[in-house]
Amino acid sequence: KFHSELSQDISLLLNDTDDYNVIIQTGEGKNSREFRAHSIILKIRSPYFKNLSTKWVVQKNNMIEIKKPNIRPTVFEIILKYIYTGEVNLTKRPGADILGLLIATDELLLEKLFRHVLNH
Amino acid sequence: MSSRKQPKGKIRPPKKPNSADAQFNDNWDRLAQAIREIHKKNASILSFEELYRNAYNMVLHKNGDKLYNGVREVITQHLEEVAVSQVVPAFPLSGASSSQTNPNGAGGANFLKVLKTVWEDHTTCMLMIRDILMYMDRVYAKTANVPLVYDLGLDLFRDTIVRSQNYPIQNHLLEVLLQQIKLERENEIIDRTNVKASIDMLLELTDASTKDTVYATDFENKFLETSSEYYRVEGQMLVGEYDAPEYMKKVDKRLNEEEQRVRHYLSQTTEPKIRNIVEEELISKHLKTVIEMENSGLIPMLRNEKMDDLGRMYKLFGRVVKGHDEMKSAISDYIRELGKAINETVTSNTTAEGGNAASGDKQTGATVAVRWVQEVLDLKDKFDKVQNLALSNDKAFQTSFNEAFEYFINKNSKSPEFISLFIDDNLKKGLKGKTEEEVDSVLDKTITLFRFIGEKDVFERYYKQHLAKRLLLGRSVSDDAERGMIGKLKVECGYQFTTKLEGMFNDMRISSDTMTDFKEYLDKSVLEKPKLDLSVTVLTSTFWPMNLSASPRCNLPPELTKACGTFQNFYLGRHSGRRLTWQSNMGTADIRGSFKARKHELNVSTYQMVILLMFNDKQDGESLSYEQIKGESDIPEADLKRNLQSLACAKYKILVKEPKGKEINPGDQFNFNNDFTAPLQRIKIQTVASKVESEGERKETREKVEEARKHQTEAAIVRIMKDRKTMEHNLLIAEVVKQLQSRFMPNPALIKKRIEALIEREYLERATGDRRVYNYLA
Numbered sequence: 001k002f003h004s005e006l007s008q009d010i011s012l013l014l015n016d017t018d019d020y021n022v023i024i025q026t027g028e029g030k031n032s033r034e035f036r037a038h039s040i041i042l043k044i045r046s047p048y049f050k051n052l053s054t055k056w057v058v059q060k061n062n063m064i065e066i067k068k069p070n071i072r073p074t075v076f077e078i079i080l081k082y083i084y085t086g087e088v089n090l091t092k093r094p095g096a097d098i099l100g101l102l103i104a105t106d107e108l109l110l111e112k113l114f115r116h117v118l119n120h
Numbered sequence: 121m122s123s124r125k126q127p128k129g130k131i132r133p134p135k136k137p138n139s140a141d142a143q144f145n146d147n148w149d150r151l152a153q154a155i156r157e158i159h160k161k162n163a164s165i166l167s168f169e170e171l172y173r174n175a176y177n178m179v180l181h182k183n184g185d186k187l188y189n190g191v192r193e194v195i196t197q198h199l200e201e202v203a204v205s206q207v208v209p210a211f212p213l214s215g216a217s218s219s220q221t222n223p224n225g226a227g228g229a230n231f232l233k234v235l236k237t238v239w240e241d242h243t244t245c246m247l248m249i250r251d252i253l254m255y256m257d258r259v260y261a262k263t264a265n266v267p268l269v270y271d272l273g274l275d276l277f278r279d280t281i282v283r284s285q286n287y288p289i290q291n292h293l294l295e296v297l298l299q300q301i302k303l304e305r306e307n308e309i310i311d312r313t314n315v316k317a318s319i320d321m322l323l324e325l326t327d328a329s330t331k332d333t334v335y336a337t338d339f340e341n342k343f344l345e346t347s348s349e350y351y352r353v354e355g356q357m358l359v360g361e362y363d364a365p366e367y368m369k370k371v372d373k374r375l376n377e378e379e380q381r382v383r384h385y386l387s388q389t390t391e392p393k394i395r396n397i398v399e400e401e402l403i404s405k406h407l408k409t410v411i412e413m414e415n416s417g418l419i420p421m422l423r424n425e426k427m428d429d430l431g432r433m434y435k436l437f438g439r440v441v442k443g444h445d446e447m448k449s450a451i452s453d454y455i456r457e458l459g460k461a462i463n464e465t466v467t468s469n470t471t472a473e474g475g476n477a478a479s480g481d482k483q484t485g486a487t488v489a490v491r492w493v494q495e496v497l498d499l500k501d502k503f504d505k506v507q508n509l510a511l512s513n514d515k516a517f518q519t520s521f522n523e524a525f526e527y528f529i530n531k532n533s534k535s536p537e538f539i540s541l542f543i544d545d546n547l548k549k550g551l552k553g554k555t556e557e558e559v560d561s562v563l564d565k566t567i568t569l570f571r572f573i574g575e576k577d578v579f580e581r582y583y584k585q586h587l588a589k590r591l592l593l594g595r596s597v598s599d600d601a602e603r604g605m606i607g608k609l610k611v612e613c614g615y616q617f618t619t620k621l622e623g624m625f626n627d628m629r630i631s632s633d634t635m636t637d638f639k640e641y642l643d644k645s646v647l648e649k650p651k652l653d654l655s656v657t658v659l660t661s662t663f664w665p666m667n668l669s670a671s672p673r674c675n676l677p678p679e680l681t682k683a684c685g686t687f688q689n690f691y692l693g694r695h696s697g698r699r700l701t702w703q704s705n706m707g708t709a710d711i712r713g714s715f716k717a718r719k720h721e722l723n724v725s726t727y728q729m730v731i732l733l734m735f736n737d738k739q740d741g742e743s744l745s746y747e748q749i750k751g752e753s754d755i756p757e758a759d760l761k762r763n764l765q766s767l768a769c770a771k772y773k774i775l776v777k778e779p780k781g782k783e784i785n786p787g788d789q790f791n792f793n794n795d796f797t798a799p800l801q802r803i804k805i806q807t808v809a810s811k812v813e814s815e816g817e818r819k820e821t822r823e824k825v826e827e828a829r830k831h832q833t834e835a836a837i838v839r840i841m842k843d844r845k846t847m848e849h850n851l852l853i854a855e856v857v858k859q860l861q862s863r864f865m866p867n868p869a870l871i872k873k874r875i876e877a878l879i880e881r882e883y884l885e886r887a888t889g890d891r892r893v894y895n896y897l898a
Binding site: 051056057058109 | 163164166167168169172173176180248251252254255258
């Protein structure tokens with residue numbers, strides 16, 4: 001089995017955002033940040049993003065735009081890393097992030113991660 | 121999109137604060153409005169993330185039930201509107217009250233088209249609604265044990281549109297569907313996509329109480345009922361208007377159409393049901409009618425060898441329970457009928473010829489037999505062909521055909537003799553120029569007839585007689601052919617059946633060796649050589665069909681007697697303890713006759729030779745009376761008459777009879793015919809003999825057979841009892857029947873008589889306790 005190698009390689013996708021086709025806006029005002037991602041990865045990892053292929057998708061310049069102002073960038077970063085690599089590291093995270101993560105994973109129907117955070 | 125009062129810092133799930141109602145109303149208004157926009161196909165102005173979050177918040181704040189019910193209400197409302205504004209206006213003109221439909225069903229088709237659109241819109245909207253309510257489905261619906269929102273949408277559609285309480289949508293829908301199908305059955309082109317859309321819709325909807333599809337609860341039964349009725353009427357119409365082959369083609373076509381229909385736009389579960397209906401209405405109900413159709417039914421098909429039609433009938437009728445049984449019994453009856461006709465031509469022929477059988481037309485008897493067998497074989501061929509080409513070699517049919525053949529073949533009591541004669545005809549030399557292969561294949565077929573004979577022992581008796589004649593008169597076409605035939609019989613009946621026949625062959629071979637030895641013996645011996653060439657065939661009496669007890673008498677001429685003596689000495693010198701009996705009725709002789717015109721070599725029977733030699737001592741013109749010949753020769757009367765007939769009344773008249781006539785009577789006078797002429801130098805005098813047995817002979821054969829059966833039955837009883845020692849009456853009878861049935865069918869009365877005879881002779885006794893039980897006495 002080469003699972004660790006697989007998740008390592010896929011995590012490269014997260015940083016090397018060449019073929020990205022999704023832009024996710026998180027946070028509000030100064031505290032906002034854009035993430036780039038790949039719809040196929042999002043789709044297979046989360047039922048929430050599964051709907052990206054339906055009529056709900058908003059596209060601008062061939063980019064899918066998703067707005068999640070209620071999720072803080074620091075929280076979404078953890079989620080995105082989990083989606084791409086299956087890895088979560090909650091140590092040294094401020095309590096606000098942990099709480100935000102708990103709410104966000106519930107909303108985004110990331111059940112496993114939700115339970116993991118709950119146990120933390 | 122823009123931020124409203126965001127929960128941000130104050131998010132504290134699942135606990136919820138004060139202004140809950142206001143927030144709920146606000147959230148709900150947005151959602152309800154959004155769903156309406158979705159229904160209006162305005163979704164592009166909506167934000168998925170936002171709506172999702174609205175619903176999410178409502179569920180999070182324990183308002184799942186309000187949300188759920190609200191959604192239900194909005195959707196119901198929308199569907200009510202759709203019913204009024206779209207579906208009802210599309211009702212076909214004729215209305216539900218009238219069965220009179222517009223001729224091309226355009227109104228109906230349009231109605232289906234509208235429904236299709238409505239349905240598609242609904243499902244599309246429901247998918248979008250499901251997306252934004254995903255959190256509700258996941259979190260609320262599961263715990264509250266209510267249907268997921270998409271399924272809720274289906275239920276609402278079912279109750280608001282398809283089974284609307286306010287509008288007769290359901291009636292129209294079902295009527296239009298059935299009407300479309302009817303139109304298609306009547307060769308109209310319909311738009312299958314619209315029908316299929318409605319059917320698929322019904323298949324997707326579930327009936328709440330039965331948990332079955334609405335298709336099954338609302339549509340299928342109606343469809344099957346109308347189909348039954350449709351095909352009931354059509355069946356009656358078709359039977360009246362078409363002949364059997366056409367009828368079957370129509371049915372075939374219908375079955376095919378219905379199968380296609382199911383495949384194209386109905387549910388697969390309907391396939392066996394509609395098939396059953398067509399089979400019931402078009403096949404089962406008209407089985408007999410079609411089979412018995414005059415000039416085109418099953419029998420005419422057989423008569424004209426319509427293999428395609430027969431094959432179609434076989435396939436078609438095989439679909440229903442009684443189908444093949446009806447066919448089988450009809451064909452079997454037909455075979456019996458044809459068989460009866462064949463049997464009747466034979467009996468009418470033989471009785472017609474019975475009067476002049478003695479007149480010397482010796483061929484007819486055999487011809488009748490050969491023709492009978494040939495006709496039966498032709499019949500067999502015909503039905504083998506039917507079996508092969510039309511009935512897929514169905515074993516059940518084969519069995520019933522065989523029974524029919526067996527039945528009528530055994531109805532003709534002469535069949536064992538006829539079949540033996542037929543074989544005789546094919547194994548005899550110089551006939552018809554058939555090749556060996558042809559003869560072999562004919563004999564193979566004959567064996568199939570032989571199988572049908574119940575009285576195989578009677579056949580064996582005739583076969584022995586005919587074989588004996590072929591062997592002794594040297595008329596067999598070849599040893600190989602004879603042995604081939606015996607081989608076939610052996611395969612059928614086992615070696616016991618053929619040991620005697622093989623014994624006959626052995627006798628022929630041994631005799632030929634014996635004759636070589638005899639010639640050597642004569643050459644070496646000092647004895648006076650006989651004045652004639654003697655050729656003797658020594659036959660083992662138990663193998664050959666001879667009547668030893670009544671060994672034929674005959675006064676042979678002295679030269680011959682002397683020669684016989686010489687041979688007898690030679691033979692008995694080699695084989696002491698044997699007894700030779702001269703069968704003068706079976707021999708032949710070559711003699712030379714001097715007539716006025718020329719000399720002829722005559723090939724005659726031993727009896728004829730004896731008769732002719734008497735005239736050697738007579739002056740020209742001196743006659744011998746019948747009584748004189750009889751007294752002097754001592755030839756049995758029947759043989760004497762027949763041989764005299766051959767000499768004086770047949771083709772070559774070596775003797776002249778006074779008075780003229782075809783029959784030999786006491787008091788007749790015979791003269792040597794000095795004026796005899798014939799183109800050939802060598803003449804064969806055929807002995808007049810009816811080849812088919814006369815009634816008297818038949819009776820005699822019958823008696824012999826009965827006698828043999830008694831012995832065989834007793835032998836079987838003793839064999840069984842010796843093995844079992846003690847046995848109950850019925851079991852013993854059953855066992856005896858089992859052992860004997862390959863030869864003949866013994867009747868229980870006969871067996872019982874034999875048991876009694878054996879008790880009398882103290883082979884068996886009745887058990888002291890139980891009179892129904894026998895003991896074997898060693």
